[in-house]
Amino acid sequence: NAGVMQNPRHLVRRRGQEARLRCSPMKGHSHVYWYRQLPEEGLKFMVYLQKENIIDESGMPKERFSAEFPKEGPSILRIQQVVRGDSAAYFCASSPGLAKNIQYFGAGTRLSVL
Amino acid sequence: QKEVEQNSGPLSVPEGAIASLNCTYSDRVSQSFFWYRQYSGKSPELIMSIYSNGDKEDGRFTAQLNKASQYVSLLIRDSQPSDSATYLCAVQAQGGSEKLVFGKGTKLTVNP
Numbered sequence: 256n257a258g259v260m261q262n263p264r265h266l267v268r269r270r271g272q273e274a275r276l277r278c279s280p281m282k283g284h285s286h287v288y289w290y291r292q293l294p295e296e297g298l299k300f301m302v303y304l305q306k307e308n309i310i311d312e313s314g315m316p317k318e319r320f321s322a323e324f325p326k327e328g329p330s331i332l333r334i335q336q337v338v339r340g341d342s343a344a345y346f347c348a349s350s351p352g353l354a355k356n357i358q359y360f361g362a363g364t365r366l367s368v369l
Numbered sequence: 370q371k372e373v374e375q376n377s378g379p380l381s382v383p384e385g386a387i388a389s390l391n392c393t394y395s396d397r398v399s400q401s402f403f404w405y406r407q408y409s410g411k412s413p414e415l416i417m418s419i420y421s422n423g424d425k426e427d428g429r430f431t432a433q434l435n436k437a438s439q440y441v442s443l444l445i446r447d448s449q450p451s452d453s454a455t456y457l458c459a460v461q462a463q464g465g466s467e468k469l470v471f472g473k474g475t476k477l478t479v480n481p
Contacts, residue, residue: 288468297473298413298457303466311466346412348469356401356467360412 257282259349259361260329267367274334274341276364280349287330288348288358289322298346304330305352337368372396375458375472383480388445390475392458395439401461402434404443407474408454416456417443448479 260279268274280287289301300314304324315322319337324330334341344365348358374393382388390404401420405413417432419425419441425432431444441460445452455474462470 286467290469290471298459298469298471300468300470303468311468313466314468350467356461357403357415357418358469359415360405363412 259284259347259359261347261361261364263364264362265365265367267369268337269369270338271336274337274366276332276334276345276347276366277329278332278347278349278361279329280347281359284349284351284359286350286352286356287324288350289330289332290346290348292344292346292363294343301332334366337366339368342366342368372462372470373458373460373472375456375475377473378476379478380475381478381480382448384448384450386448386479388448388452388477388479390443390445390456390458390477392441392443392472393439394441394458394460394470396460396462396470397436397439399460399462402432402441403459403461403469404430404432404441405457405459405471406454407457413457445477448477450479450481453477453479 287304290298302322303311319335321333344363346363347361350356350358404416407413419432419434429446433442455476457474458472459469
């Protein structure tokens, strides 16, 4: 039973380029969450999605960041025109959407902006 | 405004001792509480979940919740060097979002 799969594990971009981070939830999970962890900082919530719906995007920066979870395929976190401050570890978590909704984390994508 | 607070540590204990990790939260209507372990450069791994007041034990780990005091703790008995990691307290926010609000974590070192 595969866990939460994220790719790529490491991503290097130059300032101004686009970054696309992918997340496939655990089998049977329909809820996806994205978190960001800046160096020496805690995990911060970004966005919560269900299939084809954004449920809560209160943690997403207002510009350059977007997320989707299409009917088919993985969830995508997209960062346009990256800046050095976007360098961080981006973690995806998934849950089954039941009561006592436990979130399981993927290995993360470490984004480095040069 | 911080919502989940943890002692940043580092907390250092000898092998075989009890490690005590503490967490307070500000949102009184929070219902679900979690402890995750994160090794350096790795992803968070769920250790314990607790939903009602009192103690919950799982092997060497015991989570304690006191909603009146807005306090949750994690005890690690017979600490091992492999327990050395950062421990993250997470609280599930109200309002139907199900997002987790994390503390900054407590770094634990278990010395052989």
